Amino acid sequence: MAMTERGRGRDNYHHGDLATALVRATLEIVDEVGVRRFSVIEAARRTGVSPGAPYRHFADRDALLVAASLDIQNRVKELFLEVLGTATTPTERLASVVAAYVRVAADLRGGYELLTAPSLLEANPELREGNRALADLLLPSARELAPDAESAHALLDATCSLMRGYAARLLDGEFGASERAVEEIAARATTATRALVAGHRDETAGLPEK
Missing domain, CATH: 1.10.10.60 (Homeodomain-like)
Structure with missing residues (x-):
């Protein structure tokens, strides 16, 4: 997409x-x-x-940048909802969204900065709320995998950190810029997310395997 x-x-x-x-x-x-x-x-x-x-x-330069950032947020939201609607388990929902996010970052290239630029986020609560709303789309899946709300939010935070970390490393050129490299990193991010979930479940040991 x-x-x-x-x-x-x-x-x-x-x-x-x-x-x-x-x-x-x-x-x-x-x-x-x-x-x-x-x-x-x-x-x-x-x-x-x-x-x-x-x-x-x-009104000014920042207002135009914010509008562009909101446009990207809306499209990322649509993609997340599409991915969440196709995966069949909470673990695969998280892993699939992380992989999709990596591909989004590769597609946006320099435009990805509009989602993360501190100068925009600090001055615009609407952008911060939009980013939180994107993360919150993953919360129901995290809740299915955690024994309580605190653990669910910890898993969500770790998943988002992993997701953004792979995206940033990809855009920094650490893995190359070819389409094959993007798919390889998306696959690695998927595997890392599954491992993250498994480790979190071992730590909390509260629910049967899903």
């Missing part, structure tokens, strides 16, 4: 939706140069509008 739509914003604006076109241009630019070097002027240029036109829809 492709997470980004890399067509240029100009084409989208010709269909009358400037805000959407600007968000897509923002995703494209951040992918290329990162959050720090993102420019509203460049987003306007790629969308084919005047430098002042974006401010009819977004």
Whole structure:
């Protein structure tokens, strides 16, 4: 499932939706140069509008970046729900989501920074809440695997740390950038998640195997 739509914003604006076109241009630019070097002027240029036109829809530069981040969060949420709906056990639900997240990070490339940039998260409670909501989608599965709420949240935290860790290492170039490398790391992340769950269950020893 492709997470980004890399067509240029100009084409989208010709269909009358400037805000959407600007968000897509923002995703494209951040992918290329990162959050720090993102420019509203460049987003306007790629969308084919005047430098002042974006401010009819977004109060400032950060507002446009936040809109792009929320767009990614929504698409990641849809992917998580799709994956959670197909796996048949709580362990496989967690493992499948972790693998999907690694693939998402590889697909987003530089755009992944929009999910994690401290400068955006610190200033925007909506983004922090969105990231928490993504993690909370995994909580029901963690609860099935843990004897109590505290253990479930500990398992959830560990799973999210593992998921983000593999994504960050992949984007740092530790494993290479080929499609084969991405699939190999997704497989490793899946195995690591299963091992994490098994170790957590050994520690808590509260429920029958699932």
